[in-house]
Amino acid sequence: MAAPLKVGLAGLGTVGASVVRLIAEQQQMLQQRCGRPIKIVAVTARSRGKKRGIDMSGMRWVEDPIKLATDPGIDAFVELVGGAGNPARAAVIAALKAGKSVVTANKALLAECGLDLAQLAERQKVALNFEAAVGGGIPIIKTLREGLAGNAVTRIYGILNGTCNYMLTRMERERLSFDECLKEAQRLGYAEADPSFDIEGHDTAQKLSILASLTFGIQVDPEAIYVEGITSITTADLEAADQLGYRIKLLGVAVKTDKGIEQRVHPTFVRKDAAIAQVMDVTNAVTIDAEGIPPITLVGPGAGGMATASAVVADVADVARGVRASPFGRPSGDLKVSKKAPMQRHEGGYYIRMLAVDKPGTAAAITKRLAQYKISMESIVQRHSSPAGGAERGKGPVPVILITYATTEDAVRKALAAVQRDKVISGRPQLIRIEKN
Amino acid sequence: MAAPLKVGLAGLGTVGASVVRLIAEQQQMLQQRCGRPIKIVAVTARSRGKKRGIDMSGMRWVEDPIKLATDPGIDAFVELVGGAGNPARAAVIAALKAGKSVVTANKALLAECGLDLAQLAERQKVALNFEAAVGGGIPIIKTLREGLAGNAVTRIYGILNGTCNYMLTRMERERLSFDECLKEAQRLGYAEADPSFDIEGHDTAQKLSILASLTFGIQVDPEAIYVEGITSITTADLEAADQLGYRIKLLGVAVKTDKGIEQRVHPTFVRKDAAIAQVMDVTNAVTIDAEGIPPITLVGPGAGGMATASAVVADVADVARGVRASPFGRPSGDLKVSKKAPMQRHEGGYYIRMLAVDKPGTAAAITKRLAQYKISMESIVQRHSSPAGGAERGKGPVPVILITYATTEDAVRKALAAVQRDKVISGRPQLIRIEKN
Numbered sequence: 018m019a020a021p022l023k024v025g026l027a028g029l030g031t032v033g034a035s036v037v038r039l040i041a042e043q044q045q046m047l048q049q050r051c052g053r054p055i056k057i058v059a060v061t062a063r064s065r066g067k068k069r070g071i072d073m074s075g076m077r078w079v080e081d082p083i084k085l086a087t088d089p090g091i092d093a094f095v096e097l098v099g100g101a102g103n104p105a106r107a108a109v110i111a112a113l114k115a116g117k118s119v120v121t122a123n124k125a126l127l128a129e130c131g132l133d134l135a136q137l138a139e140r141q142k143v144a145l146n147f148e149a150a151v152g153g154g155i156p157i158i159k160t161l162r163e164g165l166a167g168n169a170v171t172r173i174y175g176i177l178n179g180t181c182n183y184m185l186t187r188m189e190r191e192r193l194s195f196d197e198c199l200k201e202a203q204r205l206g207y208a209e210a211d212p213s214f215d216i217e218g219h220d221t222a223q224k225l226s227i228l229a230s231l232t233f234g235i236q237v238d239p240e241a242i243y244v245e246g247i248t249s250i251t252t253a254d255l256e257a258a259d260q261l262g263y264r265i266k267l268l269g270v271a272v273k274t275d276k277g278i279e280q281r282v283h284p285t286f287v288r289k290d291a292a293i294a295q296v297m298d299v300t301n302a303v304t305i306d307a308e309g310i311p312p313i314t315l316v317g318p319g320a321g322g323m324a325t326a327s328a329v330v331a332d333v334a335d336v337a338r339g340v341r342a343s344p345f346g347r348p349s350g351d352l353k354v355s356k357k358a359p360m361q362r363h364e365g366g367y368y369i370r371m372l373a374v375d376k377p378g379t380a381a382a383i384t385k386r387l388a389q390y391k392i393s394m395e396s397i398v399q400r401h402s403s404p405a406g407g408a409e410r411g412k413g414p415v416p417v418i419l420i421t422y423a424t425t426e427d428a429v430r431k432a433l434a435a436v437q438r439d440k441v442i443s444g445r446p447q448l449i450r451i452e453k454n
Numbered sequence: 455m456a457a458p459l460k461v462g463l464a465g466l467g468t469v470g471a472s473v474v475r476l477i478a479e480q481q482q483m484l485q486q487r488c489g490r491p492i493k494i495v496a497v498t499a500r501s502r503g504k505k506r507g508i509d510m511s512g513m514r515w516v517e518d519p520i521k522l523a524t525d526p527g528i529d530a531f532v533e534l535v536g537g538a539g540n541p542a543r544a545a546v547i548a549a550l551k552a553g554k555s556v557v558t559a560n561k562a563l564l565a566e567c568g569l570d571l572a573q574l575a576e577r578q579k580v581a582l583n584f585e586a587a588v589g590g591g592i593p594i595i596k597t598l599r600e601g602l603a604g605n606a607v608t609r610i611y612g613i614l615n616g617t618c619n620y621m622l623t624r625m626e627r628e629r630l631s632f633d634e635c636l637k638e639a640q641r642l643g644y645a646e647a648d649p650s651f652d653i654e655g656h657d658t659a660q661k662l663s664i665l666a667s668l669t670f671g672i673q674v675d676p677e678a679i680y681v682e683g684i685t686s687i688t689t690a691d692l693e694a695a696d697q698l699g700y701r702i703k704l705l706g707v708a709v710k711t712d713k714g715i716e717q718r719v720h721p722t723f724v725r726k727d728a729a730i731a732q733v734m735d736v737t738n739a740v741t742i743d744a745e746g747i748p749p750i751t752l753v754g755p756g757a758g759g760m761a762t763a764s765a766v767v768a769d770v771a772d773v774a775r776g777v778r779a780s781p782f783g784r785p786s787g788d789l790k791v792s793k794k795a796p797m798q799r800h801e802g803g804y805y806i807r808m809l810a811v812d813k814p815g816t817a818a819a820i821t822k823r824l825a826q827y828k829i830s831m832e833s834i835v836q837r838h839s840s841p842a843g844g845a846e847r848g849k850g851p852v853p854v855i856l857i858t859y860a861t862t863e864d865a866v867r868k869a870l871a872a873v874q875r876d877k878v879i880s881g882r883p884q885l886i887r888i889e890k891n
Binding site: 039040042043046047049050051052148154155156159160163164165166167168169234290292295296297300307308309310311312313314315316317318321323324326327329330331333334335338340342343346347348351 | 476477479480483484486487488489585591592593596597600601602603604605606671727729732733734737744745746747748749750751752753754755758760761763764766767768770771772775777779780783784785788
């Protein structure tokens with residue numbers, strides 16, 4: 018029998034403990050699939066004494082993660098410590114330098130220094146696998162790296178953050194306010210005590226930067242991403258979306274344009290009949306558009322101990338089988354610096370919701386400004402809040418909801434600034450991009 | 455630069471021509487991804503003279519597919535001839551025997567002799583890749599073979615036939631009869647002149663046999679599959695499904711039971727909010743259930759020249775990169791003979807539609823028979839066709855629609871046979887299985 022792959026595992030939280038369990042339970046199947054056994058021979062975690070309900074017999078405890086990463090007794094290092102800083106970063110670098118293949122779920126680390134790590138892995142001729150870093154249990158990394166090798170992908174977009182999708186789902190279904198919903202999500206453990214990393218879109222942006230690199234052969238660069246979170250979304254927006262045949266999803270989108278690769282994270286109107294619009298609660302999904310073929314969508318659990326662990330184990334199995342692809346699908350020397358397509362030149366349709374001052378000439382003033390910036394409207398709805406309609410004229414601002422045909426971010430921003438200067442609306446207009454699908 | 459992978463391609467229909475085009479167009483990207491160029495050096499097809507609109511300069515024409523398969527000038531053989539018989543079969547065997555890696559889209563060939571081919575490929579230490587054989591452009595084979603290596607999959611099910619899904623979608627949306635819909639599908643090229651292979655479920659069964667092998671480590675065996683097509687589905691069934699919160703899809707299902715692996719193809723009630731229920735028209739989808747994690751669903755084009763070609767090219771790219779997995783995910787010597795779970799022992803809910811004779815005691819007779827076989831009902835709807843309801847009693851048979859809780863195929867069959875013997879229904883009852891999701 019072939020020699021076992023000896024694994025050192027750092028981090029024994031929910032995911033790490035599930036990895037230990039899964040490898041023990043699936044020992045036989047893994048051996049068949051890989052042609053050799055997989056053995057976790059050494060582990061480390063913050064607290065040695067903690068009860069984890071897993072069998073760690075036969076595993077050495079190594080106090081220092083970096084010692085573990087370079088341990089002569091291991092062939093591969095699994096990093097589940099998390100965070101872009103140390104010890105995760107130092108341990109991963111040490112493992113690669115020591116010629117160990119690395120499996121990690123650490124999106125922050127990859128977003129921050131993915132290129133450097135990929136270069137190091139290539140130089141050392143070892144694997145750097147990170148299926149679990151994006152989309153949890155969805156095999157999106159392998160699909161982009163190896164499964165769609167011949168496809169000229171033109172766009173990739175996805176629901177990459179379970180917290181945001183959970184909140185948008187509940188807000189839509191139950192007409193809850195953002196704040197009520199956030200409290201619920203926190204109570205149920207779907208949102209962190211400090212939720213800003215999720216709800217401001219930064220988690221999605223880190224994941225998108227990894228997908229964009231794999232898809233378009235560019236260097237990972239979260240700084241190139243325009244990021245907008247979901248904090249401004251109101252039930253009024255969700256109701257309007259519903260009536261217009263859309264749902265609102267926080268999407269990460271990377272698209273090839275003639276100005277470069279446009280990368281953006283923002284709440285998005287998606288047509289209800291699109292596959293991605295059906296994705297509810299904490300579920301994640303990624304849609305891939307390639308030239309000449311209908312879209313491919315992968316849907317599944319974006320988080321959770323077992324789902325993430327199963328992605329980690331699949332990565333370890335690839336190491337055991339001796340499969341080694343370029344971490345980002347192409348040799349890192351071929352990865353180009355992403356030419357950032359400026360957001361001002363983004364082209365697409367827009368949903369705009371404004372509170373119009375209820376006096377004669379308001380609609381004319383708004384439509385005039387839009388025409389000035391060559392924005393065509395697909396629909397306009399002006400709703401008097403009183404059921405009596407016009408009879409109540411003059412009693413307060415009136416919601417106006419617009420859907421535009423494709424235009425540019427620049428034109429919309431300028432038109433709305435002009436409308437504000439005209440003092441025909443009260444407050445700031447709400448602006449949500451429409452993604453064609 | 456590394457030596458190119460030299461490819462011989464047999465079959466220049468829609469898919470073959472698209473493969474030639476795709477490899478030419480994506481030459482540079484493929485080279486980056488594989489570390490070496492991919493070159494089609496020789497081709498064959500039924501008719502040499504046919505205009506195909508592709509550039510075949512630099513490609514030798516070899517008249518005999520078997521000569522091409524064993525040509526010393528090629529490293530890999532791509533078989534797009536189709537059919538389980540010769541020349542496809544002989545050419546694939548010849549290529550493997552000559553030590554060439556093989557890429558094929560031929561589901562019929564794999565269903566019929568997949569195990570033999572896998573054994574031969576393993577003995578020769580070459581690849582046998584067939585991503586395009588199931589689910590067209592959806593990377594389901596690679597996902598099952600490599601991407602979910604650590605998952606203990608308990609069930610896999612999918613919409614694997616575009617023709618059937620197209621017909622069910624149109625019947626549902628437009629309340630078309632089966633026959634009208636079939637004519638439309640034939641007119642649009644979505645159904646063959648002889649549609650029986652598709653609509654009777656055999657195409658789905660061939661594909662399911664391949665997925666089941668990869669998923670459960672069993673030998674490919676389409677004979678082990680219970681197969682029922684969609685020809686009995688009426689608009690009355692689709693309307694009832696809609697009202698009860700379901701859609702009807704032709705599914706291929708393979709599930710681990712304590713009696714063995716149950717493999718079946720039949721029209722199925724699926725809950726409207728399941729990902730698979732959203733899959734419309736010719737689109738395909740596969741859902742994978744594994745222990746302890748939410749389902750993973752892959753959705754995409756099940757057919758079409760470019761979609762299928764992209765899967766073929768991804769397979770060729772794996773050959774170029776030197777990736778070689780066991781064709782069915784495990785060494786063929788480890789693949790077990792599938793213990794066929796008898797369909798009579800299938801457990802699940804059922805939709806039953808009957809035409810009850812309109813006389814006193816009918817409902818009592820039906821419910822008595824169901825109770826006799828320990829079948830519990832979730833719902834029962836009896837609809838008098840006249841809007842006046844009871845006033846028209848005695849004027850003809852009355853549709854009765856039942857949804858049962860989980861029971862066995864055996865119990866349902868016996869109960870319905872008894873109901874028929876009781877002469878309280880007219881004609882044969884309609885029976886559609888409900889798939890939990």
